[in-house]
Amino acid sequence: MIEVRGLTKRYGDRVAVRDLTFTVRPGSVTGFLGPNGAGKSTTMRMIAGLDAPTAGTVSINGAHYRGARAPMAELGILLEAKAVHTSRSAFNHLLALAQTNGVPRRRVDEVIDLVGLREVAKKRVGGFSLGMGQRLGVASALLGDPQTVVLDEPVNGLDPEGILWVRNLLKGLAAEGRTVFVSSHLMSEMALTADHLIVVGRGRLMADTTVADFVAQASGTVVLVRSPHATELRDLLVGPDVTVTSAAAGQLEVHGLSAEQIGDVAWEHRLRIHELATQRASLEEAFMEMTRDAVEYHAHTATETEAETLRRPVTSGDPR
Amino acid sequence: MTTTMTGPSTVVPRFPGMRVTQGRVIQSEWTKFRSLRSTRITLLVSVILTIGIAALFTAVTANRWSHLSADDRASFNPVVASLNGVRISQLAVGVLGVLLISGEYATGMIRASMTVVPRRLPVLWGKFAVFIGVVGVASLVSTFVAFFLGQSLLSSKHLNVAISSPGALRMVIGAGVYLLLVGITGMALGGLLRNTAAGISTLVGLYFVIPPITELLPSSWSNDISPYLPSNAGEAFWGRPDIHHLSPWAGLAVLCAWTAVAVVLAAVRLVRADA
Numbered sequence: 001m002i003e004v005r006g007l008t009k010r011y012g013d014r015v016a017v018r019d020l021t022f023t024v025r026p027g028s029v030t031g032f033l034g035p036n037g038a039g040k041s042t043t044m045r046m047i048a049g050l051d052a053p054t055a056g057t058v059s060i061n062g063a064h065y066r067g068a069r070a071p072m073a074e075l076g077i078l079l080e081a082k083a084v085h086t087s088r089s090a091f092n093h094l095l096a097l098a099q100t101n102g103v104p105r106r107r108v109d110e111v112i113d114l115v116g117l118r119e120v121a122k123k124r125v126g127g128f129s130l131g132m133g134q135r136l137g138v139a140s141a142l143l144g145d146p147q148t149v150v151l152d153e154p155v156n157g158l159d160p161e162g163i164l165w166v167r168n169l170l171k172g173l174a175a176e177g178r179t180v181f182v183s184s185h186l187m188s189e190m191a192l193t194a195d196h197l198i199v200v201g202r203g204r205l206m207a208d209t210t211v212a213d214f215v216a217q218a219s220g221t222v223v224l225v226r227s228p229h230a231t232e233l234r235d236l237l238v239g240p241d242v243t244v245t246s247a248a249a250g251q252l253e254v255h256g257l258s259a260e261q262i263g264d265v266a267w268e269h270r271l272r273i274h275e276l277a278t279q280r281a282s283l284e285e286a287f288m289e290m291t292r293d294a295v296e297y298h299a300h301t302a303t304e305t306e307a308e309t310l311r312r313p314v315t316s317g318d319p320r
Numbered sequence: 321m322t323t324t325m326t327g328p329s330t331v332v333p334r335f336p337g338m339r340v341t342q343g344r345v346i347q348s349e350w351t352k353f354r355s356l357r358s359t360r361i362t363l364l365v366s367v368i369l370t371i372g373i374a375a376l377f378t379a380v381t382a383n384r385w386s387h388l389s390a391d392d393r394a395s396f397n398p399v400v401a402s403l404n405g406v407r408i409s410q411l412a413v414g415v416l417g418v419l420l421i422s423g424e425y426a427t428g429m430i431r432a433s434m435t436v437v438p439r440r441l442p443v444l445w446g447k448f449a450v451f452i453g454v455v456g457v458a459s460l461v462s463t464f465v466a467f468f469l470g471q472s473l474l475s476s477k478h479l480n481v482a483i484s485s486p487g488a489l490r491m492v493i494g495a496g497v498y499l500l501l502v503g504i505t506g507m508a509l510g511g512l513l514r515n516t517a518a519g520i521s522t523l524v525g526l527y528f529v530i531p532p533i534t535e536l537l538p539s540s541w542s543n544d545i546s547p548y549l550p551s552n553a554g555e556a557f558w559g560r561p562d563i564h565h566l567s568p569w570a571g572l573a574v575l576c577a578w579t580a581v582a583v584v585l586a587a588v589r590l591v592r593a594d595a
């Protein structure tokens with residue numbers, strides 16, 4: 001379990017993460033979604049204790065990570081940027097990490113086989129492809145058989161086969177009762193991997209929800225209706241929670257009602273329907289809509305700050 | 321969730337006895353040290369320089385002894401002659417020290433190291449322990465070999481002295497300890513500056529550039545500053561007694577103080593700053 005409370009990180013006057021609060025629970029895969037620069041990597045570095053929060057706290061499995069007796073049994077982490085000395089072999093890299101916590105040598109061989117790096121285990125990591133580097137990163141994260149696994153953009157640079165492998169691995173880890181927290185800037189990937197979603201935009205929490213709820217919440221479903229009685233039907237459908245728009249004559253887009261409800265209304269009033277289609281917003285669309293809000297919000301605050309700076313010399317008065 | 325943030329973790333490690341100890345971190349650092357070819361080569365270069373320059377210097381001196389001026393003969397010290405290689409090999413040892421830590425920052429390895437040992441300091445102590453063990457032994461072996469090889473080359477002109485002659489043992493051990501301390505300072509600078517080029521430049525500046533510049537100052541100033549510079553303080557310990565130098569043990573103390581300051585600054589930065 002990862003508990004993040006009021007987490008804030010400032011680099012100079014740039015706020016990378018702003019007052020984030022969320023909990024990542026064991027037993028399912030939690031996706032950490034946000035566009036590039038949203039603060040995902042920064043949050044994960046704070047979870048691993050690499051960066052100190054400007055404010056707020058993080059706990060791993062209910063305790064402070066820094067004080068853990070066996071840190072590798074608590075948390076395994078794959079960072080977005082490579083964290084490997086390029087001149088060392090994969091085996092020696094993993095062995096050196098394992099030795100710090102007293103992880104037995106046979107486990108090093110075990111994870112090498114698990115990630116499929118057996119043939120290149122004695123080769124310099126510097127010669128590895130991006131995908132092999134990611135596999136090595138996954139291997140180091142799993143070395144201590146950790147209760148909590150954090151992976152920053154693990155599918156970056158992987159081929160389709162590798163992506164599928166990561167997806168199944170994450171699901172398997174969650175099924176074993178582990179806490180799995182995985183970041184991505186790709187909604188489509190999260191849709192296939194994650195059960196739960198933490199969405200961030202510009203360092204702020206945008207959503208903390210299940211994948212299914214996220215889509216519904218972000219844009220709801222739209223029902224497309226084609227009917228020769230479009231105008232009459234529209235008047236019958238509109239209500240407090242229902243909006244109806246029309247893109248073309250004889251066509252309606254209905255938000256807030258299901259296809260069944262619309263069909264029933266039409267039948268009751270003996271109105272003919274030529275087409276009735278539910279259009280579920282794709283995850284990518286839902287995600288874009290949510291982060292667009294974040295961008296707009298920030299553009300707005302930026303203008304405010306600018307206006308304030310411009311006004312300041314006037315209101316404070318010139319001492320001369 | 322209402323879980324408290326302060327309780328101990330209830331996670332039971334899969335591998336019995338799993339936990340971080342200083343001894344295990346030292347073992348890990350030894351794995352890191354021995355598994356880098358650049359480390360082994362740099363160490364070998366320093367050993368070859370210490371011994372090779374001693375052999376070259378003493379052989380040339382013995383060969384040309386009859387052509388040397390009376391002044392040169394009077395100031396000749398056979399122990400120093402056989403240890404002169406240290407003046408060059410200190411650069412190799414210092415660079416090795418810088419690289420051992422700056423290399424982890426350059427490659428990003430430091431983030432993996434700090435994640436598995438989140439208290440951080442055991443990693444730094446582990447690196448120092450391995451360095452002291454490996455480089456300390458290599459430095460002492462090389463200064464002893466340099467001494468005996470140098471004396472045997474000087475013996476053709478009967479210029480050689482025994483290890484039991486006054487100050488000889490202290491100087492031979494001193495030269496080895498000096499190399500080790502330069503290397504430790506290099507490590508500390510690597511950790512403090514987190515950058516190979518900056519670490520090496522600072523080390524070279526401190527040991528090779530500032531001393532000759534100080535000599536250009538008015539002598540009333542340079543006499544006050546010069547003996548306390550790390551290279552000169554070190555030479556007071558391993559070199560010949562000189563009126564411009566501190567006493568051997570004061571020299572060692574001053575050199576240790578420089579090293580300690582660098583180590584403390586590196587430790588503070590490691591614990592305080594983001595990794």
Ligand SMILES: Nc1ncnc2c1ncn2[C@@H]1O[C@H](COP(=O)(O)OP(=O)(O)O)[C@@H](O)[C@H]1O
Binds near residue numbers: 035
């Ligand atoms: N070490 C740092 N120093 C200064 N700014 C940083 C640093 N790390 C991240 N940032 C900034 O913080 C913001 C969030 O970055 P990051 O956490 O990498 O986002 P993400 O992983 O979601 O793409 C970005 O604007 C980035 O430029």
Ligand SMILES: [Mg+2]
Binds near residue numbers: 037040041042152
């Ligand atoms: Mg990132």
